[in-house]
Every structure is written in C-alpha cells, then in structure tokens.
Amino acid sequence: MAPITDIQVERVRALVASIPAGFVATYGDIAAAAELSSPRIVGWIMRTDSADLPWHRVLGASGKPAPHLAARQLETLRSEGVAVHDGRVPLKSIRFDFGALPPLPPTDH
DNA sequence: GACGTGACGCTAC
DNA sequence: AGTAGCGCCACGT
Numbered sequence: 104m105a106p107i108t109d110i111q112v113e114r115v116r117a118l119v120a121s122i123p124a125g126f127v128a129t130y131g132d133i134a135a136a137a138e139l140s141s142p143r144i145v146g147w148i149m150r151t152d153s154a155d156l157p158w159h160r161v162l163g164a165s166g167k168p169a170p171h172l173a174a175r176q177l178e179t180l181r182s183e184g185v186a187v188h189d190g191r192v193p194l195k196s197i198r199f200d201f202g203a204l205p206p207l208p209p210t211d212h
Numbered sequence: 213g214a215c216g217t218g219a220c221g222c223t224a225c
Numbered sequence: 226a227g228t229a230g231c232g233c234c235a236c237g238t
Contacts, residue, residue, distance in 0.1 A: 129220090130220055130221085131221065134220085141221090142220045143218070143220050143221090144220095145219080145220080146219045146220055147218075147219080148219090149219045150218075150219050158219075163219080163220065164220075164221055164222085168219075169218095169219045169220090170219095172219065176219095
C-alpha cells in the first residue's frame with residue numbers, strides 16, 4: 104500500500120488547523136480534502152501527531168467524537184460556542200466546508 | 213510476511 | 226433511531 108508521506112501528514116495538519124473556532128469537520132471530509140485513500144488514515148494521523156492542533160474540532164461522520172475523548176472534546180467544543188446536544192454535535196449546521204478553502208499545495212502524485 | 217489493531221464510514225437489520 | 230457487521234488502509238509486533 105502507499106505509505107503515508109510527510110506531505111500528506113502536513114496537509115491533514117494544515118486542514119485541521121484551518122477549521123475556525125465554532126466549526127467542526129469529519130474525518131471523512133478531511134480525508135477527501137487531503138486526497139487520502141481512507142478516513143482511517145486521518146484517524147491514525149491524529150492519534151500519532153495531534154500536538155498543537157485543534158483536534159477537538161474533528162468528529163466522526165455521526166457528529167460524535169471517539170468514546171475515550173468524548174468528554175474532554177465535547178467540553179472544549181462547548182467552550183468555543185459549539186452547540187452540543189446530548190453528546191452530539193449538529194454537523195448539519197456547523198460542518199466546515201473545505202471546498203471554500205484555497206487549493207492545497209501541489210503534490211507529486 | 214502474516215496477524216492484530218484502530219481519533220472511521222457505509223449499509224443492512 | 227440504535228446496533229451490528231463488513232470494508233477500508235497503514236502501522237506495530
């Protein structure tokens with residue numbers, strides 16, 4: 104399989120960093136925006152290298168964060184003004200649109 | 213190199 | 226609407 108390059112990691116990091124406070128994004132959206140082959144890769148990257156990133160703004164497709172992080176993450180989101188309803192976030196209204204971002208740096212793929 | 217693992221996602225009950 | 230099952234891809238052992 105195609106191993107993850109540093110460039111891929113940097114793109115994901117840049118995308119996550121570009122999510123404004125008060126908005127969230129899903130792993131799938133980030134994977135698509137970064138042109139990754141699978142959303143799982145985003146999860147792996149976050150687990151591996153999430154330091155100094157607003158990782159709390161990344162949720163699953165169902166609007167719920169990973170179980171072990173849910174408590175902290177939802178609390179942080181709420182402090183940013185994100186509406187949290189019953190441990191869940193209304194993606195429909197605050198999902199960040201990566202399509203509105205400037206084009207990603209060119210890749211050699 | 214096979215086997216298990218996981219910050220995921222979609223479809224089917 | 227909630228749960229379960231399977232596919233997915235890269236990584237560590």
